[in-house]
Amino acid sequence: MPNGYMGKILWVNLTDGTFKEEDLPEEIYRQYLGGIGLATKLIYENLPPKTDALTPESVFGFFPGLLTGTVAPLTGRFMVAGKSPLTKTWGDSNCGGYFGPEIKKCGYDAILIKGMAESPKYITIIEDNNQILDASDLWGLDAVQTEDKLKEKYGRVQIASIGQSGEKLSLISGIVNDKARLAGRSGFGAIMGSKKLKAIVLKGAKKIEVADNNALIQHTKEYNEGINNATVGGIEGYRTLGTTMGNEILFKIGDTPCKNWGGTKEDFPPEKLSKISGVEIDKYKQKPYGCFSCPVRCGAIMKVPEANLEETHRPEYETCASFGHLLLNDDLMSIFKANDLCNRAGIDTISAGATIAFAIECYENNLISKDDTDGLELTWGNSEAIITLLNKMINREGFGDLLADGSKIAAEKLGKGSEYAMHSMGQELGMHSPKYYKNMGTTFAFDPTPGRHTTASLDFFVMGPIIKPNGLFEGITLPRKFKRPGDDRSEAEKLFTAIMQFTHSIGLCEFAYVFQKYPLLELIKAVVGWDLTIEEAIKTGRRIQTLRQAFTLREGIDIIKNRIPERTVTVDYLEDYKGYCEKMGWNPETAYPLKETLTDLNLDFVIKDLF
């Protein structure tokens, strides 16, 4: 077993209540690293094609990154992965906090779950004692109550759980850890709910062996000094306001959508915009906090007496945009409330806000009336109605039940309004406009897990040091003309996709891309001892992305035929995608990886599935 790894993964079968440990060979670690990399390999091989994601046969798991659990800066993150019940494609969701490192401390490089319990259960993995226990007294509690109750019983443990939305199989529900960190996208809360798995409780004391502790400490110290000494720019902004520093500026530059993606700046004028700014939100801050091993600490605990919230968490930019700008809602207290409700219920804030935007537009255009909405007057910016409707969605009550699986399914059930459902294959679009970040259209439409702003959107991150030669990672320089359509841009998209999948496999937070130069390969060498080259890193990233792609294609999904709503995009994203496919070694007409590409990436086992 290489340094940095625990050398085994844990399988939990909820049908027969058994645990099984499995050793992984070093070659698998070297080819897939950890996090999203291990996830693609293990899920692809263990989840039979076209399995309904909400059945006992469905497999999903938790995958800490290669560096997760070490002191390497910003690497405390983990992936939840499996088949998305929402989009029916490959699904993954990245999350921070302290749950990921605890998986390693328990002695595992991944925890995979299959089967289905007959009654509510929770799993404990506590100091080498693994159990599946009755959760009937937890079922019905929100995620914060669940965490409190389990901590009362077990003390200092790390917990991932579902709230009411996951229990009620909402397809836009997620998994909550650290009371407010949500693996929100792809619908994994519904998978846990379908398996009647309320929570996973972890406590371990295993040590991660590292190859060169002095080098690890030295690189970490140097990086953290750079962060701690920063007084201007992105780092300081993140540290003070978190992602809410984008609430005003991103709208002003034309990135943040408003009025269900159909509005203009005049619809949300400066006097409204300023009411939900990061600075306004910051007035309620009690103390900052961050994920494991992060010197930036972009999260914050808030106290908001006006919203009856004694202790809550700072809403992220995405939440402010989906419950603010998108709904033309300038009532900050309602955004605090919506954020708190979503965190507790374990429902994705982007999808929840965007689905309410869909309902409002249907109402405003007389497709539905008060007869349909349980009497709610669903007008733009009606914050009281927004919160009432959110509560109904969480509890699947009345009109809320119709919306609880997102806007695509709501439009299908209504039999009208699909033109107002702003999604890609069922996943509501992240709160960043492809009209501003042009490459976002390609990502929203064609990434193996569609609709996501966090997967390989080149333009989104070019505000950071990556635009300078060797500016972010040593050895990576974007091609000169990457901003204009053409060969350089396609090459840059391939490169950036590969980097992103690679960094997700080591557990690195994406925000690192906008801070300062990151000692990527040096840290891997210090922890594992491998002399990884940047070329191998890029090839590994391509391998992971190609396997994510193969998973979605194996489901019978013709991803290249997917389209995103016209009002969200201006560029020819299909042409853009074809150029990217060529660079990835995929057929630009079908988006299928070429056989020689699969062989080159050591993915021969995929050939029989796709050809």
Ligand code: SF4
């Ligand atoms: S920057 Fe924020 S999200 Fe990223 S690791 Fe640090 S605290 Fe977590």
